[in-house]
Amino acid sequence: MKPAPFEYYVPRSLDEALALLAEHGYDAKPLAGGQSLVPAMNFRLAQPAVLVDLNNLADLAGIMADGEGGLRIGAMTRQRAVERSPLVAQRAPLLAETLPYIAHPQIRNRGTVGGSLAHNDPAAELPAVALALDARMRVRKQDGERVVAASDFFLGIFTTALEPDELLTEIVFPPLPPRSGVAFEEMARRHGDYALVGCAARVTLAENGKVSDSRLVFFSVGDGPVQAVAAAKTLRGQRPGPAAMRASAEAASQEIDPPSDIHASADFRRHLAQVLARRALTRAVDRASALR
């Protein structure tokens, strides 16, 4: 379990890092917290010829308020810092609720928000949360910058819209609409394991108490974060009682196409998706109702 040989660079600035990525292209891999990449290298499942270590780029870390109620998080911000941030708790409660479920404190001390999003492990929590919150990804390369919506960012298993010469630098979380509630649920064999199924829910209520918008995003059930679009729509315009939420959760579990593995069959994952979606929607609605 020793990695294959590789070249290792520690750029002192973002420009230097981007220059290295431009130079080495597909041979290079940026190293953020290393909590996924380093084990993969030790298993020799990943054998990048060049590592570009981002850990000296202090400018890429930080949590800032953005406009009216929004939030900006630097890509190299440690997950533990996000977990402990009062600003995050206030402005992105779904993110705050989710962070403790990610692995263990030791891993969150090193793991970064940007690293997790750019890795797009289908079992990871953060891509699902980013999608549920309509996050925007700020992406830099040597001669330019672009902003990618979460819905356009996650393309498939371990695949994102990032080009080899690009770096994710910042994630912008817009404020939630008024009367919105969020909730997160996952089922893991042990605390800190990758979930068998997980689910992020977001519900917005109209003045009259009916659902005006809702969002259900699963993970560990497909190639990345999976949005149950049709199931979420069934709630809209409805009064969010137990029956409506159960129906929506049931529809969601039929809308997804989860895989089978040694820990759970597709059928058990579907069963769990229905249970977790119902629980998440129920709590999201309770929270939204409390804001009315």
Added chain:
Amino acid sequence: MATRLFGARVKRNEDPVLLTGRAQFVDDVHLAGMLHVAFKRSDYAHARLVSIDISEARAMPGVVAVYTAADLGDYWQPSPLLVPPPPVEGAVFNQRTAGQLARDKVRYVGEPMVMVVAESRYLAEDAVEKVMVDYDPLPAVVDLEAGVADTSSLVHDDLGHNIAAHVVQRKGDYEAARARADVVISRRMHYDRGTAAPMETRGVVAQWDALARSLTVWDSTQAPIPIRNGLAAMLGLAERQVRVIAPFIGGGFGPKIMMFYPEETLIPWAAMRLGRPVKWIEDRQENFVAMTHERGQVHDCEMALTRDGQILGVRDIFFHDTGAYDPYGLTVPLNTQCTLLGPYVVPHYTTEFKAVFTNKTVVTPYRGAGRQHGVFVMERLLDLAARELGLDPLELRRRNFIPPDQFPYNNKIIFQDFTELTYDSGDYEPVLDKARAMIGWEAWQAGEGARLRAEGKTVGIGLVMYVEGTGIGPYEGARVQVEPTGKVNVATGIGTQGQGHFTSFAQIVGEQLGVPMTNIYVSTGDTAQFSWGAGTFASRGAVVAGTAIHHAAVKVRDKARRLAGEALEVAEEDVELVDGFAQVRGAPTRRVALAELARQANPLRGAVRADAEPGLEATAYYGPEMGATAFGAHALILEVDPETFNLRVHKYVVVHDCGRVINPLILDGQVQGGVAQGIGNAFYEQLVYDETGQLQNASFMDYLLPTALDVPRIDIGHEETLSPLNPNGVKGAGEAGAIPVGPLFCQALEDAFQGGGLEILEIPLSPYRLWELVTSA
């Protein structure tokens, strides 16, 4: 005595170095010029080896040597059979052990084929990637029943079938008993594979000193003396030329017994051949496939009872998965046969097993060593019988206990030490009663349990019993020496892997010599310190080595009292040893230091009396005629999320009787650690093989060990039924915590889903499997 050490809750002598990271493990051995090894291991479970091309690997930078089986010459030899077949009439045993490196054929994923020696482990692994193997894949034997079918692929072609062993043992006449029975409970039960997963993987460092012509081997073994003896024979050296050191070991649990693993015999060979120190540290990926496994069995079992719940007999026919080879003989299935009987009178018993060769990692003892399976079968059958008869499951157990006046109790079934399994002592009702009281059986059922159920919670309670054969022979020895500095040295031959020997053995000696713990230094696991012994396994350290140490300490005590009697001019009976002094009973100011007695016993001038041995030192040995049997009860209250099928343990109780307790703190730790492994075995840990014999979860991401968050606080109670076999009345405690956890979880889960018709006849479980069982019940 000023303070009693034996039986005291003394903190462990070894913990300061362990907890501050200063304890020496095998990987801490760093020698000048040391080379590093990596192995090319089989990617296939079963394949003919068409060719192996090592030319490119050999040419890699930093590579010193690359060896295949052909390069080993005469040194290539099948590993020794470690335990011969038992003296059971008609027993069949087909011995097949592995050579160090596979030739012609590979028989499990992970079997070593090529050894690469390089300047670093990194370079060695780079070279391993360049070894080219041409395989001709064969169908893999994975399933036990398919493996014994006539059409099965053959693990060992020359054998003509896959049956490694067939053993039938009988007591009484089960068929006649069955004919008289009011009720017969008959089921099929499954117990799947797991791995010990010690925190420290295996490791070997070897150094050949060409000037002294001596070989030093640091080895993560539980049995350094047998390894020393075997290596000397294999390498053509005298035993005095070989020193094996088992330093601190990060968990053994059985798979580190004297296995003569390929790596264990190849690293010393390479060090001699290359004239440089050689190190191999197993990585976790290797450990999953190359360290031995345990636990795969399928049982067709039945129990015959009278209407009032008296057991008339049990019949159990099972398959045992021995993996690709069978170097450890039949210890595991023999333990299953014996341990099934538990604390109960079973007048008629037929037990038959076939051990089956499969294309999977070799199976040898792992904490419990087959005992779990037997306890699982017995306790599950009792629960099913209780349900069938409408009896309280604990009352059914009580009615069948061996009465306390029946000991020693001969079960007439051959145990792993080849004697008829005889319980030396036992008293089971007090243990059941204490466990029942501690878990609050009646109060919980009527109160808290009823309330939680009324709230819609899925909660259940369980209690199971077990007997554990411990402390078997052949023997161990020890030397105890008082230095003229007043320090006391204790040396024994067994290895230590976290059992607290540095403390419990010091307590045994301190009790006899009246010396404070801090002045007693225990040495284990170094063949230069003590040359005779077997090793640490089968819960035997405290019983066998501990008793040898006791005898050696008594000899030193007696000599000290005699010498002190002469010096103080009193009868030796009037001398007592207190706080490092020999003093006159009733007149403690008349005293002489033990250190001074040690000095006088080794004079520089003048004559030592004829026949006298110098020094305050003695050596003693102890070989028990049979094992000492510990026993106990585990009880559990758990809650299931009825939608996700995850579990939460509300309360866990262990009441344990292993005779006289040397150190309750250490014993509690042993029990807790065992329960943690038992919980893993019950609900988390399972080695999953696909139909081609590929292990599907060879990492800690997918092989789930219970963590601190999953293992509850455990309430432990002790009873002390002394063993009549040794002077301190002790019994072994190493495995008890792990043994009965599986059937306990099953019982409590069935109770939680009461009325659902749920029957759980397999281990390990998972939320997924539980969901399947509940939805199909």
